[in-house]
Amino acid sequence: MTLSEQITEAFGTRAADRLTLPGDGVVAVILAYNEALRFPHFLKHYRALGVRHFIVVDNMSNDGTAALLDGQADISVIRTANPYRDYKSVWRQLICDRYLQDRWVVFPDVDELLVYPGWPDLSIDALAGYLDQGGYQALFTPMVDMYPEGPLKDLSYRAGDSFQDACPWFDGGGYRYNPLKGSHGKRYRTPARHVFGGTRERLFHQQAKRPANALDRLLLSTVFSLHARVPETRPGRKLDHLLFKLIKNALPSPAAVQSKVPLLKWQGGTVFSGGVHGIDRQVTVAPDWGVLLHFKYLDDFRSKVTEALARKQHTDNAGHYLDYNSRMDGLMEEGLRYPGSVRFTGADALIACGLMRESDAMKRWRKQAAGT
Template identity: 65%
Template sequence: MTQIPIDKRLDTAFASPDVHDLTIPGDGVVAVILAYNEALRFPYFLEHYRKLGIAHFIVIENNSTDGTRALLSECADVSVIGTEKPYRDHKSDWRQLICERYLEDRWVIFPDVDELFVYPGWPDRSIGDLVRDLDGSRYRALFCPMVDMYPKGPLKDLTYTAGDSFLDTSPYFDGTGYRYCPLKGSHRKRYKTPSRHVFGGTRERLFHQDAKRRASAFDRALINRFFSIRSNAPETSTGRFIDHLVFKLVKNALPDTAAVQSKIPLIKWRSDYRFSGGVHGIDKGIRVAPDWGTLLHFKYLDDFQSKVTEAIARKQHTDDAGHYRDYNAQMALLMEEGLFGSCSKKFTGTESLLEFGLMKHVGDSISLR
């Protein structure tokens, strides 16, 4: 089959002249970001990633109306690609085509604007040092749980200002309530990396709980034994077979609408990789480091209610924004009482995440020098 030229595919996916002839530094980690109405978060987001040592930012700006593009146009280290194409239909294509055109065999990070990437050795260790060690061990990706961050009080009391630290505003996270297990359905077979994902945490505690049947004591014992957040994904075909047999026994006791709470956001890109819609999985089997980073996720700022309303109206997310409808159903409670609970812990550095199994540092697999 004849391969369509990359420039033609770029034109089809973006319909924007901005996508051609970007000027990108010849080395260093590049961030590729999809954004819609993120003027509130971008100032601190950029500050955080610049401190990590990101060489350049490529932002696909999807028709924002809040001044996002004007804000980014003033940044010398940001290339902005404006597009009016629908996010739902093109989000994977946008990332993949940009990487194919500009970033083959380069380390790329794919954060959302409400995510801060941290890892063993942060903040003293640069992302450049991190990827040099990954290269030294021939790893091509780093796995990261997504950890929802929130304030202690009601959301209605937040007074976040653009440029303020996300962590000063929302320093708490759920320390328990996670599991590390395979996906349900056909995605498990199609997207080979990673073989397991993280589920649970804040979103399942508050929003996504409906399952086909109630979990029995036997279900809970199997989940704790095989799929705790501290367990290891099987590395052999026999181990993966056993993993999926056990998972079949318990999957109907797990929430049907469970949100995947993990990604592989840091990847050494190759042009034949394909994402599973978001950055949760890749269709190829690639070497993933045994260490875990973490994506601290700051969805719950002052604009949470308006973001949910906007997402439901736009219907650009999975299942016509089904998860956002779940958020909306609990909105009054969140605004009046907040997300804080008995399992809430305060983030005081990477040690907080290591303590609860939400980050991993496996011996000398990645040096912390």
């Protein structure tokens, strides 16, 4: 089957094989369903970063998303009725194979804002230039859940308002940085480790096979802390997995992956693990980390959870959404803040918590780029 035939089959339309894109600049590839509330600020953020074009796969939204996006010169929309559950990885891969070989591509969800060292002054094109200069092919990012000051019931977010103003708080601790369990980690070779924990486990995913002991706590605070470095050698990687086996039964299961590889220099045939959490080949990842600020907890959270449970298009038949639903009344009445919450004031707040990294090489590069 030719690439054009694969595209037509995966999207159910030939429109996906007839896009016209700018010849340079970073392109965003987005999968969306009913995101009219978030798209205005989302687009404002990524346009400010310097994203040249947006390819939006709209999975038959019925909330006005299509009308909102229609006619915007820097947006190409592909509407498809094929199931998100079966095609989410394939859609991204085929679009990039068709149009974006050797191009820098960003893969955000509409509730995610990419930030990185030097943001907001450093453009995404300049960031891509730094990555190219260093021989890097990808940027790793923890996902940091953002939430409001008080109960969700008191939030009144309107389309176009700043996400950060509505939800300026995040968990400053409670994260870990460890390999994936089992065959999934062997198949998807980049990144070597993922971030887990934070708000998601504090509130929703807490069940483990056994209580944590002193060794678990020691390894989590050292070898698998956010500040730890991934072993570079094969023996080091093997030891990494052996140490992880000692503690894995003391960790929540199932565990929600709280990291992605959302900025990637595309090479044909690359396969994502469903979402953009991992890819099936080993590529050179920058030592610097960006962050995806994740704005799930707006005042439409209840309706989004209800919608996800009805559609069953997410992982494990939207199993994680059952956990969200079980805590819904408490979140609406009490909110998500706790004593470990930190207010987002910019990249420095994330660096201080270990959620963002800036290498000495990037610091020097940014100084040179600024002429200082």
